[in-house]
Amino acid sequence: MPTQDFPQILGVYSLETEEAAGMGGTAKKQIQTTYWYVRLLAPEHYEVQPLNIHHVPSGIRKEVPELDFLKNYTPEPTYYKTHTVPALKTLARKLAAGEEHFKAGDLDQAEREFLKALMIDEMNVRANFGLGEVYSEQKEFVKLKKVVDTLMGLSEAFQEEQRERFNSFGINLRKNGHFDESLRFYHQALVFNDHDEHVFFNIARVHFDKGDKETCVKHLQQALAINPDFKEARKFLTFCESSRLAKSPRL
Numbered sequence: 001m002p003t004q005d006f007p008q009i010l011g012v013y014s015l016e017t018e019e020a021a022g023m024g025g026t027a028k029k030q031i032q033t034t035y036w037y038v039r040l041l042a043p044e045h046y047e048v049q050p051l052n053i054h055h056v057p058s059g060i061r062k063e064v065p066e067l068d069f070l071k072n073y074t075p076e077p078t079y080y081k082t083h084t085v086p087a088l089k090t091l092a093r094k095l096a097a098g099e100e101h102f103k104a105g106d107l108d109q110a111e112r113e114f115l116k117a118l119m120i121d122e123m124n125v126r127a128n129f130g131l132g133e134v135y136s137e138q139k140e141f142v143k144l145k146k147v148v149d150t151l152m153g154l155s156e157a158f159q160e161e162q163r164e165r166f167n168s169f170g171i172n173l174r175k176n177g178h179f180d181e182s183l184r185f186y187h188q189a190l191v192f193n194d195h196d197e198h199v200f201f202n203i204a205r206v207h208f209d210k211g212d213k214e215t216c217v218k219h220l221q222q223a224l225a226i227n228p229d230f231k232e233a234r235k236f237l238t239f240c241e242s243s244r245l246a247k248s249p250r251l
Contacts, residue, residue, distance in 0.1 A: 011076070056088055201236070221237065
């Protein structure tokens with residue numbers, strides 16, 4: 001029997017909860033219906049994420065025990081097909097257009113497309129990363145800081161599935177001279193995973209570019225403590241130590 005790939009998108013489900021309305025003798029209970037985007041992460045592991053007013057998943061994801069999910073959540077295939085699928089397709093088109101314009105060097109048009117995407121989902125990680133890269137290239141530091149602040153509050157930005165985009169964004173910050181923002185970003189990543197040798201390596205690169213070789217060496221050593229076979233870190237450390245020795249006064 002072939003193995004199944006996870007996660008699996010199950011679609012949109014509704015959840016009904018009772019809420020009290022009014023006070024005293026006029027108090028009565030009302031049924032509140034909310035809609036959730038559901039993924040099956042693994043057998044018996046369900047993840048739900050609320051839909052925003054534009055019918056796309058946005059906000060904090062949470063896992064729900066299988067029994068609770070099966071008892072309380074109701075599948076809404078019509079809602080999913082009518083509202084969420086078209087909205088997600090529109091969002092995907094705007095994200096893809098923004099990324100294509102960015103690659104082509106058309107930063108103004110890339111900014112417009114990413115902003116349109118954020119009008120659909122203001123917490124979209126991909127759109128915020130893209131917009132941040134635009135502002136980094138444009139040296140729009142005030143706007144960039146706002147985007148970085150937004151990303152710092154989105155745990156999804158630092159999850160494994162976002163690793164490539166996360167690394168690209170941090171490197172882009174460094175290459176454009178936004179050292180402090182780059183360090184803020186990488187240190188936030190360590191909050192979610194303090195055993196990622198690549199994050200320590202990237203922090204070392206920032207400190208090297210800032211001219212702080214002592215701190216650079218410290219972080220390279222931390223990267224190698226996690227992964228002694230990290231060739232790039234080993235080469236970088238050797239270079240830093242040899243250049244430091246070359247500058248030391250001879251006795």
